[in-house]
Amino acid sequence: MAPQAEEQVPGLERAKDLGLTEPEYSMIVELMGREPNEVELAMFSLLWSEHCAYKHSKKVLRRLPTEGERLLLGVGENAGAVEVAGMAVAFKVESHNHPSAVEPFQGAATGVGGILRDVIALGARPIAMLDSLRFGYPDSDRSRWLLDRAVAGIGHYGNSIGVPTVGGEIHFDPSYESNCLVNAMCVGIADPNRLMRCAATGVGNRVILMGALTGRDGIGGASVLASAELGEDDADKRPTVQIGDPFAEKKVLEACLELIGEDLLVALQDLGAAGLTSSASEMAAQGEVGLDLDIARIPLREADMEPFEIMVSESQERMLAIVEPSKVGAVLEICEKWELLATDIGVVTEGDHMRILKGSDVVGDIPVKALVDDCPLYDLHPSPPEEGLYPAPPADLPEQAEQGETLAALLAGPNIASRRPVFEQYDHIVQSRTVRRPDEADAAVLALPAGPDGVRPALAVSIDGNARRVAADPETGAIEAVLECAANLACTGAEALGLTNCLNFGNPEKPHVAWQLINAVEGIAKGCEALGIPVVGGNVSLYNEGPDGPILPTPVIGMVGELPDATVVSNSGFVADGHAVALVGPFEPNLTSSELAARRGKAPAGELPALDVPATLAAHEAVRNGVRSGAIVTAHDIAEGGLAVALAEACAAAGIGCEVTLPLLTDEALFGEAPGRGFVIAGPRDAIATIPGAEVIGTTGGTELVIADRDGEKISMTVADVREARDGGLAVHLP
Amino acid sequence: MATRIGVVRFPGSCDEQDALDACALVGDAEILWHGSRDLGGVDAVVVPGGFSYGDYLRPGAIARFSPVMEAVAEFAREGGPVLGICNGFQVLCEAGLLPGALLANNGLRFLCRQVDIIVERPNTPWTAACDAGERLSIPVKHMSGRWFADDDTVARLEAEGQVAFRYAPGQNPNGSVADIAGVSSPEGNVVGLMPHPEHAVDAITGSADGLKLFSSILKEREGVGTAS
Numbered sequence: 001m002a003p004q005a006e007e008q009v010p011g012l013e014r015a016k017d018l019g020l021t022e023p024e025y026s027m028i029v030e031l032m033g034r035e036p037n038e039v040e041l042a043m044f045s046l047l048w049s050e051h052c053a054y055k056h057s058k059k060v061l062r063r064l065p066t067e068g069e070r071l072l073l074g075v076g077e078n079a080g081a082v083e084v085a086g087m088a089v090a091f092k093v094e095s096h097n098h099p100s101a102v103e104p105f106q107g108a109a110t111g112v113g114g115i116l117r118d119v120i121a122l123g124a125r126p127i128a129m130l131d132s133l134r135f136g137y138p139d140s141d142r143s144r145w146l147l148d149r150a151v152a153g154i155g156h157y158g159n160s161i162g163v164p165t166v167g168g169e170i171h172f173d174p175s176y177e178s179n180c181l182v183n184a185m186c187v188g189i190a191d192p193n194r195l196m197r198c199a200a201t202g203v204g205n206r207v208i209l210m211g212a213l214t215g216r217d218g219i220g221g222a223s224v225l226a227s228a229e230l231g232e233d234d235a236d237k238r239p240t241v242q243i244g245d246p247f248a249e250k251k252v253l254e255a256c257l258e259l260i261g262e263d264l265l266v267a268l269q270d271l272g273a274a275g276l277t278s279s280a281s282e283m284a285a286q287g288e289v290g291l292d293l294d295i296a297r298i299p300l301r302e303a304d305m306e307p308f309e310i311m312v313s314e315s316q317e318r319m320l321a322i323v324e325p326s327k328v329g330a331v332l333e334i335c336e337k338w339e340l341l342a343t344d345i346g347v348v349t350e351g352d353h354m355r356i357l358k359g360s361d362v363v364g365d366i367p368v369k370a371l372v373d374d375c376p377l378y379d380l381h382p383s384p385p386e387e388g389l390y391p392a393p394p395a396d397l398p399e400q401a402e403q404g405e406t407l408a409a410l411l412a413g414p415n416i417a418s419r420r421p422v423f424e425q426y427d428h429i430v431q432s433r434t435v436r437r438p439d440e441a442d443a444a445v446l447a448l449p450a451g452p453d454g455v456r457p458a459l460a461v462s463i464d465g466n467a468r469r470v471a472a473d474p475e476t477g478a479i480e481a482v483l484e485c486a487a488n489l490a491c492t493g494a495e496a497l498g499l500t501n502c503l504n505f506g507n508p509e510k511p512h513v514a515w516q517l518i519n520a521v522e523g524i525a526k527g528c529e530a531l532g533i534p535v536v537g538g539n540v541s542l543y544n545e546g547p548d549g550p551i552l553p554t555p556v557i558g559m560v561g562e563l564p565d566a567t568v569v570s571n572s573g574f575v576a577d578g579h580a581v582a583l584v585g586p587f588e589p590n591l592t593s594s595e596l597a598a599r600r601g602k603a604p605a606g607e608l609p610a611l612d613v614p615a616t617l618a619a620h621e622a623v624r625n626g627v628r629s630g631a632i633v634t635a636h637d638i639a640e641g642g643l644a645v646a647l648a649e650a651c652a653a654a655g656i657g658c659e660v661t662l663p664l665l666t667d668e669a670l671f672g673e674a675p676g677r678g679f680v681i682a683g684p685r686d687a688i689a690t691i692p693g694a695e696v697i698g699t700t701g702g703t704e705l706v707i708a709d710r711d712g713e714k715i716s717m718t719v720a721d722v723r724e725a726r727d728g729g730l731a732v733h734l735p
Numbered sequence: 736m737a738t739r740i741g742v743v744r745f746p747g748s749c750d751e752q753d754a755l756d757a758c759a760l761v762g763d764a765e766i767l768w769h770g771s772r773d774l775g776g777v778d779a780v781v782v783p784g785g786f787s788y789g790d791y792l793r794p795g796a797i798a799r800f801s802p803v804m805e806a807v808a809e810f811a812r813e814g815g816p817v818l819g820i821c822n823g824f825q826v827l828c829e830a831g832l833l834p835g836a837l838l839a840n841n842g843l844r845f846l847c848r849q850v851d852i853i854v855e856r857p858n859t860p861w862t863a864a865c866d867a868g869e870r871l872s873i874p875v876k877h878m879s880g881r882w883f884a885d886d887d888t889v890a891r892l893e894a895e896g897q898v899a900f901r902y903a904p905g906q907n908p909n910g911s912v913a914d915i916a917g918v919s920s921p922e923g924n925v926v927g928l929m930p931h932p933e934h935a936v937d938a939i940t941g942s943a944d945g946l947k948l949f950s951s952i953l954k955e956r957e958g959v960g961t962a963s
Contacts, residue, residue: 155845159876160786162749247747247789339746425845427876429934429941432753437941447939456939567939 009035018045024376031370039356039364042308043371046274047281050542053375056508057540060380060518063525068534070497072192076286078121078270079186080536081195082498084562085448085457088192090124093132093185093463093502093558095541099241100153100182104146108153108182109244113316115186116163117270120253121319123196123260124188127431128446129158130463131168131184132502132556136177137393138414138733143172146180148734153244154184155425160246161253165426166434166444168463170730172414173598174393178546183502183539185463185558189448196260198269199286200322200348205266207280207291207346208328210335211252211318215301218242218275218314248317248340255338256319262334264327271318277311277371279320280346281354285372287322290349294357297345307363311356322348382518383511388605390471390552395601403644403670404715406596408725410641410671411648415595417729418652435566436460439653440573442491442637447566458566460494462559466640466675467552468604472593474519475526476608478555482527483616483676484639485559490620491635491679492569493627494561496531499524501538501557506550508542516553517542524555530613533559552604563628570627572636573653577701579633580685581647581658582694585619586612587638587678589668595640596671609674616677622692623679631687638678642671644707644715646680648722651705657719658682659706660698665713738762738952741777743807743823745769745798749785750933754820757933761949769801779816779860779952780807782823784876784931794837794879795825804830816860816952817925821877824917824927833918833927834892835884840877841910847876849941851903852916852930856896859923860955864947871900871944873930875908875916880929882911882918889913899926 015025018041028044029035036044050056066074072088073081079092096111112129119126131154136143147170158165163186200207218241259265267287269279276293284291295310305313323331328344335342349355354371356364397409410416423438435458436445443462450456464485470477486496501524506513528535544551563569574581591597592606626632638646643662651657662669681694688694705722708714740758744751744766751766758764758781767774769787774780787798798804804826811817811832819827827833840846851872854865865871884892889912892898900917907914909929917928932945 152844159845159878160747160749160789162785245789247786247791250747250749250786424847427749427845427847429847429874429876429931430749430753432756432934432937432940434941435939 010038010041011035015041015045019049020045024048027376031367031374037364039308039311040366042312043277043364043366046277046312047371048375052274052278054540055375056378056380056542058377060521063521064535065525065528066534068498071534071536073122073195074534075537078118078198080498080500081122082536082560083192084459084497085451087448088124088190088195089187089459089560090119090122090190091185091187091500091558091560092118092537093183093500093556094539095181095183095502095504097179097181097504097541097544100150101180103241104149105153106241106243108150109157110242110316111182111184112154112157113244113246113249114272115184116161116249117319119186119188120256121196121198121268121270122190123194124190125257126163126186126188127433128187128444128461129163129165129184130461130558131165132463132465133170134176134181134554135172136174137172140177143177144733150182151422151425157244157246159427161250162430164428164430164434166428167438167461170419170422173468173552175390175551178548179544179551181504181554183556185500187461187560194260196265196268198267198283200267200283200289200291201287202266202324203289203348203350204325205348206323206325206328206344207293208321208323208331208342209298209318209345210321210340210342212245212248212315213299213301214310214313215315216305216309216313219309219312242314242316244316251338251340252317252319255335255340258334259331264331265321265323267322269320271320273314275313281368281371283320283322284354284368290351290353290368291346292349292355292357293346296359297343299341299343307356307358380508380514380518381511382515384515385512388603389512390603392601392603393598397599399600403665404717406671407644407648407715407717410595410645411722411725412729413599414730414733416641416645418726419730421731421734435569436492440571441569442488442572443494445492445563445569456566458563460489460492460561460563462488463556464488465554465556467554468593468598469608470520470553470555471604472606473608474516474553475523476611478520478523479527479611480675481555481557482524484637485557486531486620487637487676489559489561490624491572491637492563493624494563495624496533496559496561498533498536499528499557499559500536501555503540504544504551504554504556505542506545513550520553520555530617568628568630570632570635571653573650574634574656574658574682574700575654577656579682579700580688580696581660581680581682581698581700582688582696583678584622584681584691584694585678586615587674589642589672589674591668591672594671594673596667619677619679619693623681626681626691631690632681632683634682636680638680639675640673642673644670647707648705650680651719652722652726655719656700657702657704658698658700659702661708661710662697663710665707665709665715738779739777740764740779740781740952741767741774742781742783743767743769743803745787745801747786747789748783750820750931751783754781754783754933757936757949760936760946761953767803769803772802772806774806774810780810782807782817782819782826784821784823787822787826794822795829798826799830808832811925814922814924818861819927820931820933821929824929825879827925827927832925833920834888835882835918837879838881838883839879840881845878846908847874848908849874850906850908850930852900853903855898855901856919856923859899859919859926861926861948861951862899863954864951870903871947872942873932873935873945875930877929880909882915884912892918895921897921900928
């Protein structure tokens with residue numbers, strides 16, 4: 001039955017205002033058999049937005065491997081999950097870029113809140129958060145403001161809800177000046193036999209809306225804000241950013257886990273982008289059923305909200321559950337115990353229509369499939385750029401500087417300096433699982449409950465990206481990003497089990513951005529195939545462009561790995577005098593797109609060093625096994641700033657120096673990069689001698705970092721100076 | 736009979752599970768629901784960390800009016816051992832069970848850091864297993880942890896030995912007056928501190944020094960048992 005109002009249809013012009021194209025509007029009219037009314041048009045405009053429909057990325061994403069031996073839940077659910085030590089480990093990364101660029105505190109906070117709900121929707125208890133952040137250079141007032149407020153927002157939400165923020169990364173580049181990136185990853189654990197799905201099933205089952213009141217916040221967030229380029233007047237878009245309430249989410253979390261524990265739910269889904277429209281229609285589509293929703297029953301923050309506003313509100317901290325009628329009473333009782341609103345707003349119906357009722361009036365009636373599955377998917381038209389896309393950054397480090405000065409300047413640079421001023425704003429210890437805190441190892445390590453043998457296994461988690469290298473060569477750069485994330489895990493003795501990714505790119509309708517996206521996805525796929533792991537889920541964030549052009553192509557990789565024993569873990573720093581220091585891996589670095597090149601004012605372009613995948617994987621295995629056996633006490637992957645920076649970081653951790661000898665003290669040898677392929681390791685000399693491929697280059701001890709060549713040339717820096725350089729570099733940009 | 740320790744759970748508590756696990760290492764641990772006035776005959780009470788009722792007004796300002804806190808106040812007045820950790824410390828100060836107030840950190844930022852604290856008062860049920868002057872490595876994590884009282888109050892607490900813990904020299908993370916990390920009631924049965932002993936009960940997570948506060952309860956009860 002069609003809505004009976006003799007209302008005016010809003011028409012094509014209104015559809016265009018909401019972000020739909022003319023052909024898309026014609027398709028909607030065809031699918032509906034009539035023109036949509038205001039409610040229906042609002043719903044289509046959101047679900048057919050890039051953010052919800054992935055219309056420019058879906059075809060490309062089909063390249064990613066999604067099957068794996070340990071996979072429990074994959075792409076299509078609220079988050080993916082793999083099996084670890086008999087438990088389900090759920091994880092996913094998601095972006096909240098445009099909201100954070102417009103209002104960084106609430107944008108970042110609700111980014112954390114959103115990804116938490118995705119994991120909660122599986123019935124998993126969130127046990128860790130990680131964040132990947134990108135800003136313009138911190139010499140700009142705006143970048144410092146975005147950094148400070150985004151970090152405060154992440155802390156506000158994560159700290160208040162009792163989920164530790166255990167890791168992350170921050171990178172500064174001029175391309176993010178007006179379009180910062182805030183990607184948040186959540187990891188949760190669940191009983192594998194109780195993983196919740198999102199499919200609405202069982203005609204006659206009730207639809208229960210739980211959580212916060214529905215208000216006018218976040219209306220049109222997914223379409224107007226997330227699926228368009230940022231412009232000059234974005235302060236006007238602040239009302240499209242949602243406001244987070246971590247206390248409400250804490251109650252949602254505890255109530256949902258109790259409901260699932262008591263086996264009271266058929267299905268569960270969070271309300272995120274596009275609010276009730278998206279969650280309800282996706283649940284209906286997955287379950288191949290219809291739904292009747294009565295918006296008159298929905299508790300509102302403001303009394304006079306229009307039906308379309310109720311349907312697309314992005315008010316936070318809400319979940320939608322499907323419940324058998326006989327269990328509704330028990331569900332409401334548990335929600336009441338947690339002082340959480342819960343309202344029966346509808347019913348699962350036969351057929352395939354989602355009907356929006358206001359009391360007895362039908363105010364919207366849409367075939368579910370049209371809304372969820374029939375959005376047109378677009379082909380990309382890739383074309384490599386004729387010349388470098390990105391301008392050279394300003395040079396602040398002269399080529400002729402002494403190598404010792406260069407090292408000090410790199411350590412003090414905002415991309416390499418200590419992250420302590422940021423991670424100390426996050427609770428990284430709540431839940432008492434954190435075996436390795438930020439800065440203690442290359443990946444965060446979280447102990448799991450003991451198995452039948454009394455041994456506690458552990459998870460290692462890491463998030464990484466290296467956009468400058470992806471800009472130089474999207475495919476190789478993306479493989480490097482995957483391998484570097486795996487290298488971080490290997491440093492702690494962990495083996496990767498699955499990957500989640502967030503693809504942050506510019507406008508895909510532009511040929512060179514399309515080229516970046518397609519090739520970066522190819523690189524991620526090849527990286528996954530090399531490691532033998534699936535992509536369990538993720539997120540795409542396109543149209544990340546400001547008035548000055550696109551951001552660097554920024555695929556962010558999140559990874560979860562398994563350690564057999566939480567008591568046998570390495571550190572990223574040296575821990576004792578007299579340990580042998582060795583290199584492992586096919587590490588043949590160059591300066592292309594390196595941190596040093598950027599500091600010298602070089603654009604991110606050129607040929608990346610050769611990548612020998614089998615040799616790289618063998619190095620990962622050697623390090624992983626060495627850590628697990630206890631032979632390797634210190635393991636640190638060689639990343640931005642090259643070997644000299646990696647050694648300096650290892651010295652800074654516990655204030656232990658080292659003396660090493662290299663064949664040549666070239667800039668390439670000291671500061672060149674080849675991510676994912678090289679490791680600095682240390683441990684007792686006899687033990688290090690057993691590590692396959694390890695080449696001993698020196699010894700730990702003393703109060704200085706000394707790097708010499710065989711002719712006696714050397715650079716040196718006291719560990720105290722290393723610490724001072726590292727400690728001040730980011731702190732100086734925070735209030 | 737094992738010591739029974741109750742851990743209060745408010746909506747918004749975050750550290751109650753960790754406190755429960757820490758208590759379970761020394762006795763029987765159970766949750767005390769915020770809406771109930773019945774402590775169920777527990778031997779000791781822990782008011783844990785977190786953001787009770789969201790703490791949007793002022794940390795602990797709402798929690799102190801909860802039904803369970805009426806019972807905890809009564810229990811404390813009768814000499815029952817009560818430990819407030821972080822938000823729990825804030826709640827106990829708001830409830831008038833401990834002196835002083837917790838203000839925003841002097842850095843105006845949330846701060847999570849491992850610090851050393853020094854046991855100043857070993858003769859309480861929560862510090863009996865510690866020596867006077869003993870140094871414990873325990874993390875802090877808070878936004879409003881700057882303990883404050885007026886000069887007269889501080890002088891009185893110092894004179895009467897009510898300062899329970901102090902940050903080690905140079906490690907005061909928040910600007911607390913006289914480096915005070917925790918205080919106690921005059922009788923010593925109520926103790927509050929900003930650092931989190933419940934996150935420091937297993938060496939693999941950084942330190943097991945916090946376990947001493949929980950095992951103090953056993954020592955205290957053994958002591959009582961021997962005397963009677």
